[in-house]
Every structure is written in C-alpha cells, then in structure tokens.
Amino acid sequence: MNSGYFFDSGAMIEIFFTCLSYVPICFFAATVSLLIGLVFGILLTVIRDSKWRILKALGNGYVLVVRGIPSILLLLLVFYFVRGGFTALAERFSWEANSSVIPPLFLAILALSASSAAFLSNTVKSALSSVDRGQKEAGLSLGMKPSTVFLRYVLPQAVPAALPMLGNQYITMLRATSLIGYVGVMDIVQAGKIKATLYSNNLEAYFAEAIIYWGLTILLERLFHWINKRNAWHSSAA
Numbered sequence: 001m002n003s004g005y006f007f008d009s010g011a012m013i014e015i016f017f018t019c020l021s022y023v024p025i026c027f028f029a030a031t032v033s034l035l036i037g038l039v040f041g042i043l044l045t046v047i048r049d050s051k052w053r054i055l056k057a058l059g060n061g062y063v064l065v066v067r068g069i070p071s072i073l074l075l076l077l078v079f080y081f082v083r084g085g086f087t088a089l090a091e092r093f094s095w096e097a098n099s100s101v102i103p104p105l106f107l108a109i110l111a112l113s114a115s116s117a118a119f120l121s122n123t124v125k126s127a128l129s130s131v132d133r134g135q136k137e138a139g140l141s142l143g144m145k146p147s148t149v150f151l152r153y154v155l156p157q158a159v160p161a162a163l164p165m166l167g168n169q170y171i172t173m174l175r176a177t178s179l180i181g182y183v184g185v186m187d188i189v190q191a192g193k194i195k196a197t198l199y200s201n202n203l204e205a206y207f208a209e210a211i212i213y214w215g216l217t218i219l220l221e222r223l224f225h226w227i228n229k230r231n232a233w234h235s236s237a238a
Helices: 009-020 023-048 053-067 071-092 104-129 133-141 146-183 188-199 202-237
Strands: none
Touching: 009 188, 009 202, 023 053, 023 104, 023 146, 053 104, 071 104, 071 146, 104 146, 133 146, 146 188, 146 202, 188 202
C-alpha cells in the first residue's frame, strides 16, 4: 500500500477558479482602504505638522503605534474592539440590534484603512517636502490664500512624487486582504480553505492562492511602472 502524497493538479485548477471569483472583493477592499487611508494620511500629516504640541504628539504617536502592529493583530483588535463597543452601547441604550449587524467587510476595511493611513502619512509628508518651498512663498506673497496655493501649486507637484509610493502601498493593501478571512470575510484565502477542506487538498489550495496573488502583484507592478514612466515623461516634457 502506497501512503505517499500525490499532488492533484486537477483539484488545484478547480480551487484556483473558485478563488479567482473572489478577486473583485479583494480589489474592492484594497482600493477603498487605500482611498480612506490617503484621506486620513493627509489629515495625519497636517496634525503632525501642527504648531499645537498635543496634536503633534497624538499624530506622531498614532503613526508610531500603528506602524509597529502586524496587520493581522490590528485587524483582530479593530474587529473585537468595534464589535465589543457596539455590544456595550446596545446593552446601555437597550437596542434590539447586536454586533452581528456590522458587516465583516466594513470592519476589515476599517482596520486596513487605519494601517494604510499611518504609512501614507509619511508618503504624503515626503511628497509635500519635495515641492520647492519658494513657490509656496511666492504665491502667498501675491496675496493668494494658503488653500489656493496648496491646490494650484503644491498639490499638482506633490502628486507625481507620491505616485510610486502610492503604487507600492496599494500592492501592500492587496496582499493584506489575504488576512480578512480571519474576521469572517469570504475572500480568496477563505474560499480556498473551504474548498480544500471538502476534498483534503490543502497544498493544492495554497498553490492556487499563491499563484493568484503572485499574478496580481506582477500585473500591478507592471501597471504602476508604466504609469510612473508615463508620468515622468510628461513631467520632463513640461
């Protein structure tokens, strides 16, 4: 009797296509998390540059703490903290609803956004610092409002500088979506896990999932490389 393990390529292909159907969910979570993280990253940058020491300390403290927590732990912390808080409020105000009404995808995006904001704050800060300060001072000397100078002169020059780092952060967010199954979201990894449990093909499932994430990463890297080259060409032409 041969007890050796035989890799089932047919099972891997079946699991691959099952997992592939959940790629849009992962893209949605990564995209929304990046956009929310970018908004709060900009806000964090403003807070960290504030003249108020308390605000500055809070902003720097947030970035320091969140950047030091692994994504999986941050995801679980947000999941249990929000659900626990909602349960406490429901009991306090006698709500009929319980924490199960909070969609797991919402909690996953909330955690990924919180992580993204901490990293993107440094990206935004670096991009803004790359803009010649003299242009800002020239605009202010002409009587323009600070907000007008920022929108017309600073921001258009800061965006190209931030694009490479934003691309890298988006790829990081996409990879991080491999963890959202831990809070109940049906994603690529979770779908593969369920399929593997039915047929006892764990290794095949891991290979299928790895191929999907590897392929998505390569495609995104090439896409962002093309965007950065095109952006650099337009900048030099201007």
